Amino acid sequence: MPKDSGIGASSKRREDIRFLTGEGNYTDDINVNGQAYVYFLRSDVAHGTLNSVDTTAAEGMDGVVKIFTGADFEQVGSVPCGWQVTDKHGEVMQEPRHPVLAHGKVRHVGEPIAAVVAETLEQARDAAEAIEVDISELPAVIDMKDAVKDGATKVHDDLTSNLCYDWGFVEENKGAVDQAFKEAAHVTTLELVNNRLVANPMEPRVAVGDFSRGTGEHTLFTTSQNPHVIRLLMGAFVLGIPEHKLRVVAPDVGGGFGTKIFHYQEEAFVTFAAKACNRAVKWTSSRSEAFMSDAHGRDHVTKIELALDKDNNFTALRTDTYANMGAYLSTFAPSVPTWLHGTLMAGNYKTPLIYVNVKAVFTNTVPVDAYRGAGRPEATYQLERLVDKAAHELGVDPIKLRRQNFITEFPYATPVAVEYDTGDYIATMDKLEEMADIAGFAARRKESEAKGKLRGFGVNCYIEACGIAPSNLVGQLGARAGLFESCTVRVNATGGLVVMTGSHSHGQGHETSFAQVVADMIGIPEDMVEIVHGDTANTPMGMGTYGSRSLAVGGSAMVRATEKIIAKATKIASHLLEASESDVELKDGAFTVAGTDKSVAWGDVTLAAYVPHNYPLEEIEPGLEETAFYDPSNFTYPSGAYACEVELDPETGVVTIERFSAADDFGNIVNPMIVTGQVHGGLAQGIGQALLENCSYDSDGQLLSASYMDYAMPRASDLPMFDVDHSCQTPCTHNPLGVKGCGEAGAIGSPPSVVNAVLDAMRSGGSTVDHIDMPVTPHRVWEAMNR
Amino acid sequence: MYNFDVEVPATVAEAVEALGRDEAQPISGGQTLIPTLKARLAAPSVLVSLNAIAELKGVRKDDAGLLCIGGGTTHAQVAKDAEADYPALASLAARIGDPAVRNRGTIGGSVANNDPSACYPAAVLGSGGTVVTNNREIAADDYFIGMFETALDEGEIVTEVRFPVPEAAHYEKHIQPASRFPLVAVFVAKFADGVRVAVTGASENGVFRWTEAEEALSGNFSADAVAGLKADGSQMISDLHGSGEYRAHLVGVMTKRAVAAITG
Structure with a gap:
């Protein structure tokens, strides 16, 4: 029976009342008395020497408060990178300085050169047009393979080359992997591109800096997924502001998808400028600016090889990837193609030997960093395309080949450092086969063919590592931060609770699902629990929301804090009930002495905590407020199997998705409706990558897809009705809720099945093409079929 | 701004x-x-x-049987008011952009701008229409000069567009996936005295008539008549979304499909 409240109930999202009625409080809704506006003058050249920036004429213009250039930030720290990768030779990665405003050189179109603070945005923009910038253009470094050739133009003159690092994983396995390839009965090789994407959250980035001379306190309002992380990165590394003098607020945030994890120079700028100008400074990104200043995603070029024995067992896997870093290292950029990608290369399969090589490359493009899935979609895409290709080369059923090689025993230690705690890949594949109605496919194909269309079916599996992650492990892997989460639960005298979490909700529905957990633990209505997040001034230290970690890590901290509350409340209740603590149990919002009808209500206990007239003051303090920090012992490993069915118009190359089925294992589920919504959103983004989205530069480093006129976002009409199931549940073994995370699965799991289905359709039309790169646009399909 | x-x-x-x-x-x-x-x-x-000028708005039929649409008439209005007299034109208007665009954008604005990927120029040229301005009447064949280029003089206003109503017509559109403008779209109009085929989205010179197809269809109005025809790809737009060769191919496919839609 579906529950109507608490864990497992599809409670309606309480935050939607304000989001859907225009009552949200987004960063751009925040206006500070007397604020000025900043306009960034951005480079329209991809690479060049910045000879001079002359602001003389602009400074005298109407409304100008102050104009800043790179020279004003020479004494300010570099925008930091939060992850240091060590390469296959034991050397640390090359790490360039990342200035707040360009100095000496410009390195990508969109890099800020100067910033005009003025009374109005229009005045700032007028003055920016009067700034004279003298740039000597240099050849743009765009193609990654060219970038690492000897003699290539360097993006950073003070680095030895454009190679950030050359990572081998696991380096000790390389010899054995190469040997296995020599002994293989069959080797399948695939070269592919994981296309560059622009995250495009509905709300563009905004930052408002404020400074109080009276208290010396800085405040930054910003569109962030992790305000505490911004406080730490910007305060400690860029501006030198101690945390107790810096408050960072990320109020309602209209979508993040990873691109709002990172610390951006605009945030540092408004914070710095607010003090320099002695007034608040506001920046609101235009959509055009977002295209050329929000960190991009993906952009890998990979060669991957699979070795199989004569019985079609996978014996070894070898990959060679070029990963684009862009012009600078964004906050978590180095970790994406390495620890979030190499560690996932085993996928759902018991391949005993794996070697992953990743060359991270600097180019004259916007920095690239985590985007929904971050590394795991890249790993899944190449592996699941490769397995499909192998099946066709060997003439075996792609599902059968997958099943034959599934990991079936857990825990399973992969050859790429991680240990899967639980999973049941056979169960999700069984479920998928049922959902996808494979038996009916032949008839559906006939129907399509009768209309002159081709029909294709494709599947894939996926595994992801979520709940990022154990601090001691990520520390060894190069993280410069811990990845715990914290929570404070404050119970008010009349029994209501305020839960202050370090997780941040920017569309995920935490205010609903987190409240369900706490209400369920205590046995009270959900509306007695309020979730507070997003402000360093009123939440404990938090590491934020990304990597599908909120419930697994932040939710676990919340459970631990609530357990402490219940323990203390039980003590108070046992005093009130004059019973032994061990005899008192909390159920349905009341404390009862076991085996008796003696009980005291939750509200009476909480009132006693704040009105301690009859209270064990010699044993415990008054009040009812607890904090817990939770650091997980492992990642979580959601997994699943997806199927896509497409119809293809051979005359035009147009592909339409007719059916899409997703069978996921997310472990335990708190709110099935929210989980379904998360999968839907992920699928839309994954299908967007597979069919539509492509961030494209020309050889001069000009961004060709710089607006929605050329960057194709998925629309509702591009998507089918999704068939989503999450009834296969193998709970996580190491967090108290047994949850795994669901935010990224759809984006990770969907692209390969779409491309596999398109190729299946093409084959049915007589095509011998064995690969097509994403996005699978009509033009590309037509070209591939007419090659 | x-x-x-x-x-x-x-x-x-x-x-x-x-x-x-x-x-x-x-x-x-x-x-x-x-x-x-x-x-x-x-x-x-x-x-x-031009939005407050009442005389620029509305759809009417004149004494000669021409469908006359005021330059300031929105796409949404055309979609509604031309439906009875010229369904192919109404259908074209109903498929421009999205509801917000259709409720603001006007036929006069579209025809004056002559975006090489706009929908309306295909209908005006394909129907052999007339663009009426504040001081003259210009036949469609003389009006569309090139990409964003028309016969309009500086300060000249499109007051009305007049359409002869064909026996049958159809607009077949293949969209550019990002902008949803036509990547290639073809307007086919069958008149008693011949067939007109106008192509938008494809050419570097803006909307054009595909005369080979017109000739083939005037003799034999069937999809088969144009099935083997290939448009000249040398002047076609090549960009992120499709090569000139692909666009030339699509001109053929869209034409064939437009004819098939008419002949059923």
Whole structure:
């Protein structure tokens, strides 16, 4: 029976009342008395020497408060990178300085050169047009393979080359992997591109800096997924502001998808400028600016090889990837193609030997960093395309080949450092086969063919590592931060609770699902629990929301804090009930002495905590407020199997998705409706990558897809009705809720099945093409079929 | 956006006068001009709005049987009011952009702008229509000059577009996936005295008539008649979304499908 409240109930999202009625409080809704506006003058050249920036004429213009250039930030720290990768030779990665405003050189179109603070945005923009910038253009470094050739133009003159690092994983396995390839009965090789994407959250980035001379306190309002992380990165590394003098607020945030994890120079700028100008400074990104200043995603070029024995067992896997870093290292950029990608290369399969090589490359493009899935979609895409290709080369059923090689025993230690705690890949594949109605496919194909269309079916599996992650492990892997989460639960005298979490909700529905957990633990209505997040001034230290970690890590901290509350409340209740603590149990919002009808209500206990007239003051303090920090012992490993069915118009190359089925294992589920919504959103983004989205530069480093006129976002009409199931549940073994995370699965799991289905359709039309790169646009399909 | 004055004349005569001001620019639905202004790519000193001019609005049939659409008529209005008389034209209007665009954008604005990927120019040229301005009538064949180029003079306003109504017509559109403008779209109109085929989205010179197809169809109005025809790809647009060769191919496919839609 579906529950109507608490864990497992599809409670309606309480935050939607304000989001859907225009009552949200987004960063751009925040206006500070007397604020000025900043306009960034951005480079329209991809690479060049910045000879001079002359602001003389602009400074005298109407409304100008102050104009800043790179020279004003020479004494300010570099925008930091939060992850240091060590390469296959034991050397640390090359790490360039990342200035707040360009100095000496410009390195990508969109890099800020100067910033005009003025009374109005229009005045700032007028003055920016009067700034004279003298740039000597240099050849743009765009193609990654060219970038690492000897003699290539360097993006950073003070680095030895454009190679950030050359990572081998696991380096000790390389010899054995190469040997296995020599002994293989069959080797399948695939070269592919994981296309560059622009995250495009509905709300563009905004930052408002404020400074109080009276208290010396800085405040930054910003569109962030992790305000505490911004406080730490910007305060400690860029501006030198101690945390107790810096408050960072990320109020309602209209979508993040990873691109709002990172610390951006605009945030540092408004914070710095607010003090320099002695007034608040506001920046609101235009959509055009977002295209050329929000960190991009993906952009890998990979060669991957699979070795199989004569019985079609996978014996070894070898990959060679070029990963684009862009012009600078964004906050978590180095970790994406390495620890979030190499560690996932085993996928759902018991391949005993794996070697992953990743060359991270600097180019004259916007920095690239985590985007929904971050590394795991890249790993899944190449592996699941490769397995499909192998099946066709060997003439075996792609599902059968997958099943034959599934990991079936857990825990399973992969050859790429991680240990899967639980999973049941056979169960999700069984479920998928049922959902996808494979038996009916032949008839559906006939129907399509009768209309002159081709029909294709494709599947894939996926595994992801979520709940990022154990601090001691990520520390060894190069993280410069811990990845715990914290929570404070404050119970008010009349029994209501305020839960202050370090997780941040920017569309995920935490205010609903987190409240369900706490209400369920205590046995009270959900509306007695309020979730507070997003402000360093009123939440404990938090590491934020990304990597599908909120419930697994932040939710676990919340459970631990609530357990402490219940323990203390039980003590108070046992005093009130004059019973032994061990005899008192909390159920349905009341404390009862076991085996008796003696009980005291939750509200009476909480009132006693704040009105301690009859209270064990010699044993415990008054009040009812607890904090817990939770650091997980492992990642979580959601997994699943997806199927896509497409119809293809051979005359035009147009592909339409007719059916899409997703069978996921997310472990335990708190709110099935929210989980379904998360999968839907992920699928839309994954299908967007597979069919539509492509961030494209020309050889001069000009961004060709710089607006929605050329960057194709998925629309509702591009998507089918999704068939989503999450009834296969193998709970996580190491967090108290047994949850795994669901935010990224759809984006990770969907692209390969779409491309596999398109190729299946093409084959049915007589095509011998064995690969097509994403996005699978009509033009590309037509070209591939007419090659 | 730079600052500018706005004039809101009530008649065409007043609009023409206002357009005599230095660096004046007419604005109708603004679906191209407003984004251009926001990007600071245009800096008119005065915008002359044509939106309050009643005589520019509406769909009517004249005595000669021509369907006459006021230059200031929105796409949404055409979709509704032309449905009975010229369903293919109404269908084209109903498929431009999205509801917001259709409720602001006007036929006069579209025809005056002559975007190489706009829908309306295909209907005007494909129908052999007439563009009427404040001081003359221009046949469609003389009106569309090239990409964003028309026979209009500076300050000339499109007051009406007149369409001969064909026996049958169809507009077949293959969209560019990002902008949803036509990547290639073809308007086929069958008249008693011949067939007209106009292509938009494809050519570097803007909308054009595909005369080979017209000839083939005038003799034998069937999809088979154009099945083997191949458009010349040498002048086709090549961009992120499709090569010239692909566009040339699509011209053939869209034409064939438009004919098939008419013949059933």
